[in-house]
Amino acid sequence: MFHKEGYKIIAITFLFIAISAVLADKFVVALWLKYVIFFALFVILFLILQFFRNPKRNTVLNDNTVVSPVDGKVVVIEEVYEPEYFKEKRLQVSVFMSPINVHVTRYPISGKVAFSKYHPGKYLVAWHPKASTENERTTVVVENPIYGKVLYRQIAGALAKRIVNYAKQDDDAVQGTDSGFIKFGSRVDLFLPLDTNIKVTLNQKVKGGESIIAEI
Template identity: 70%
Template sequence: MFHKEGTQSILLATIFTAIVLLLTDNFIDTNWIKMTIQLATLLFLIIILQFFRNPKRIAILNENHIIAPVDGKVVVIEEVFESEYFKDKRLQISIFMSPINVHVTRYPLSGLVKFSKYHPGKFLVAWHPKASEENERTTIVVENKTFGAVLYRQIAGALAKRIVNYAQEGMQVIQGTDAGFIKFGSRVDLFLPLGTQVNVVLNQKAIGGKTIIATK
């Protein structure tokens, strides 16, 4: 199963692969050169298909859980000052996504979307300390009765040139459902209320829609 955001890329990659295979079969006589080009082209198509995969995951809904919004590695767990929306201290948990991870973003909790804003910006590497404030990004705040307001931020990386965000202010969203997509390596930051019980550790692998990040 592939994500709808990959439809155009997959179609173009398939057409490109077919053309290259046809041309090499008809115009290149040296077998090792032909095979090298064809294998490289097929590998390119496989990478595109792999990047836009969208595994079906059904989240177990729980208002007392914050679940991972994306697949990746937990790279930050710290108390910080969140300056855009809350303007106070929050518990930040960041998940870094490499190009080989699933890049679907999922809602970490059910609730009402209180805030959704896109910010143009730079394309620093996703693990750069200033990426959260200077890179192209979207900021989304979802509120429920258990946690109050929870902010998550999709952040573009050095390779990520497009962030897709489906959250709009006033929407009621369901935990674990499709919230968007980030093309190529990137990061998602969660900002939780102080005192939230963290259920992950640094360098732990998180699975979007499955891993319980925090509890109340």
């Protein structure tokens, strides 16, 4: 199953590969070079299909927990000042996605979308300390009557040139469901209440919609 954001790119890739394969078969004389070209085309197709896959996730709905919004590796767990929305200290948990990770963004909690804003910006590498405030990004806040407010921020990386965000203010958010997509390598930051019980550790691999990041 592939994400809808990839349909156009997948179709263009199939067309490019089909035309390239026909031309290589017709005009390339050296058999070894022909095989190299076919292999390279296969790798390109595999990487594109891998990137836009959208596996089904079994989210256990729970208003007392925050699930990971994306697949990847936990690279930051620290207390920070969040300047855009809360304007106070929060616990930040950041998940870095490599180009081979699933790049679907999912709602970390259920509730009502209280805030959603897009920011144009730079394309620093996603793990850069200033990426959270200077890169292209979207900020979304979901308010849950039990857990409170959770902010998650999609951040473009050096390769990510488009962030897709479906969350609109006053939308109903359902934990684990699709809320967006980031194309080609990036990171997502979560900002949680200070009394949150963090359930992950640095460098831990997590799955979007399934891995529990924190609980009350």
